[in-house]
Amino acid sequence: METTLKVSKIKDGTVIDHVPAGKALRVVSILKIENNPDVSTTIAMRVQSEKLGKKDVIKVENKYLNRDDLDRISLVAPDATISIVSNYQIKEKFTVKLTKTIVGILKCPNQGCITNVKEPVNSEFSVVSERPLILRCFYCERNMTEKEVLSQL
Amino acid sequence: MLKNKSIVSIDDVSESDISEIFSVSDRMLNALEAGKKLEMLNGKIMATLFYEPSTRTRLSFESSMHRLGGSVISVSDVKSSSVAKGETLADTIRMAESYSDVIVIRHPLEGAARLASKFSTKPVINAGDGSGQHPTQTLLDLYTMRKYFGKIDGLRIAMVGDLRYGRTVHSLLLALSNFDVEVTLISPQILKMPEHIRERLGKNIKVTSRENLDEKMDEFDVFYVTRIQKERFTDQNEYNSVIGLYSIDADTVGKMKKNAIIMHPLPRVDEIKPEVDYLPNAAYFKQAFYGIPVRMALLSMILGA
């Protein structure tokens, strides 16, 4: 049991817990919360966790992140638990799930793919298999292996 | 139903689309053989954007459109005009779609045709993207097999030569994996079918591979031969030894089943000797000709005449 909170309580907002140690900044950047002037974000890195050994925790104040946006972090933080905090109480709690398509986060490893040259499109992958993770590029139709995915995250 | 649809990958055509394409191709073939003048695409314009050189594919697309009464606009060399000015493909497509009813594109990068279809409200046909897909070639390859044997299910097919870089064999193998066929991949070690293709094959297909062409040749109905390019070899001696092992002459044909056919996407160089051209087994020129009825069928179905 956690006896003390390393980071102080927030009144309203979203807590992203059980982020793999060291991946918090990547999560923040996928969620694009770092540039929002109305949002204070507190990050705890490599804190003790019963479940994961070490973990990162992200607390986003004054913003209720929505499920669809949060699902985008599932590649980096598949075991993340999300708590929606309202007036210091956890109002809602859920986990993230892998989205059907992954847009803009990964780069196609195929050098000959059109998405790797200057064109006004995001990379886009569909999930062929979850375990082991296999993604397929919407453009060149090449598969991307779990190893290739992890090397980019 | 292919009306207004783009054909980028062979996966864009369903099994029922394929049988419809084949029956429309049969009708087109009859019309061609009867010398009938068709007007069904009167007033329609096809734009061809070839970022890579092509002889057969481009000629056959343009001829097909003309045969249907439509017209063709094209840029003789998109690469030097538009690419040199730094225009994105997306912008070129936005322009081309406003000038035409259908866009045919060949591009050196994989996924280029998919990107084009995203930026175009008009249907896009992929005429080859890098080492990716070439769906109309695949359709005419399948049509050729069906013409010779009446069906595709049950055929035993050998793919011979450069299976690594040749995009026609990639598309064809993927398409064949939806049929009940047996495929043997015959190539030198360094030119093997890439894993990224093999891992996408459907469950029905039986695929084996080997290096040796000269064994149990009487088991195959179809030999699909591809060109082995000199440039792929760093060691020219290795090229010379390989090219000899995979080339087909009258003696090789003698070891085949009597009604086996030899296909080739063309151009061929040394892999099929000219003496083979006169044997009934040589199907490659017929195959190239079938590109016309098949592309006519596609254009007429897409443009909904």
Ligand SMILES: Nc1ncnc2c1ncn2[C@@H]1O[C@H](COP(=O)(O)OP(=O)(O)O)[C@@H](O)[C@H]1O
């Ligand atoms: N009001 C709050 N302000 C900030 N963080 C909170 C608040 N309430 C809970 N948390 C944090 O949210 C996460 C989930 O909380 P809780 O359900 O109590 O823990 P657990 O899921 O580990 O049992 C934990 O990291 C906890 O520290």
Ligand SMILES: [Mg+2]
């Ligand atoms: Mg906990």
Ligand SMILES: [Zn+2]
């Ligand atoms: Zn790609």
